[in-house]
Amino acid sequence: MYEEITAQAANTTREIIEVAKLKKGQILVVGCSTSEICGSKIGTNSNLDVAKAAFKGIYEEACKAGVYVATQCCEHLNRAIIVERQAVPFSDIVNVVPMPKAGGSLSTTAYETFEDPVAVEEIKADAGIDIGGTLIGMHLKKVAVPVRLTNNRIGEAYVSAARTRAKFIGGERAHYDDELK
Numbered sequence: 135m136y137e138e139i140t141a142q143a144a145n146t147t148r149e150i151i152e153v154a155k156l157k158k159g160q161i162l163v164v165g166c167s168t169s170e171i172c173g174s175k176i177g178t179n180s181n182l183d184v185a186k187a188a189f190k191g192i193y194e195e196a197c198k199a200g201v202y203v204a205t206q207c208c209e210h211l212n213r214a215i216i217v218e219r220q221a222v223p224f225s226d227i228v229n230v231v232p233m234p235k236a237g238g239s240l241s242t243t244a245y246e247t248f249e250d251p252v253a254v255e256e257i258k259a260d261a262g263i264d265i266g267g268t269l270i271g272m273h274l275k276k277v278a279v280p281v282r283l284t285n286n287r288i289g290e291a292y293v294s295a296a297r298t299r300a301k302f303i304g305g306e307r308a309h310y311d312d313e314l315k
Contacts, residue, residue: 136187138289139171143191145285146263146293151199153281154261154297158200161221163259163273164192165206166240170266171289177208185239188265188288193247204257205244206270207237215257215273216241219250227252240265260298266291274298 147162156162166188169179189205196203202221207214211230214237219227230253232241245251258275265288271278275298286293 139187140191142288143188144195147192147195149283149285150261150295156201160260161202161204163204163262163270165264165268165270167266167268168239170291173290180234180239182234182239185243189243205241207232207241211237214253216244216251216253218248219252225254228255262296264294
C-alpha cells in the first residue's frame with residue numbers, strides 16, 4: 135500500500151512539474167489530507183505512515199527538478215506553510231512545529247525531513263498540488279490556472295493542481311507569451 139502511495143505521489147509531482155514548466159528554485163505548494171488518502175473524511179484519520187509514503191514521492195521528484203516543496207498545514211495552524219529556510223530568505227518566520235493532529239501529518243513529515251525547516255504564514259508558490267480538498271489557492275501566486283492531471287488520485291484522495299502565470303496587462307492588445315510565467 136505505501137509503495138503505491140509513493141509511486142502515485144511521485145507521478146503526480148512529476149506531471150505538475152512538467153506541465154507547469156517549473157524551473158530550479160521555484161516553489162511547489164502541497165496541501166494533503168492523509169485522511170482522504172485513506173478513504174476517510176478530511177481531518178478525521180491523520181496517518182503519519184501514509185504522509186511519509188506520499189511525501190517521499192513528492193520530495194524525491196521535486197529534488198530531482200531542483201524545486202522547493204512547501205507544505206500547507208491544516209486549519210489548526212491557520213494554514214501555515216512549512217518550507218526550507220533557503221526558499222524564503224526574506225519571509226517572516228513564525229514559531230510553530232507541526233504535529234499530526236495540529237498541522238497535519240504531511241507538514242510534520244516535511245518538518246522532520248527538511249534540512250532547515252521553517253514555518254511562515256504565507257507564501258506565493260509557482261504551482262500547487264491539492265490532495266484531498268485542502269484548498270491551497272491562498273498560497274499560489276496570481277494568476278492561478280487549473281491543471282487537469284492524468285495522475286489525479288493518491289490512494290482514495292482526488293488530486294487537483296494549478297500552475298501560475300503572469301497577469302495580463304494592456305487591454306485588447308495583450309497576448310499570452312508562454313515563456314512569461
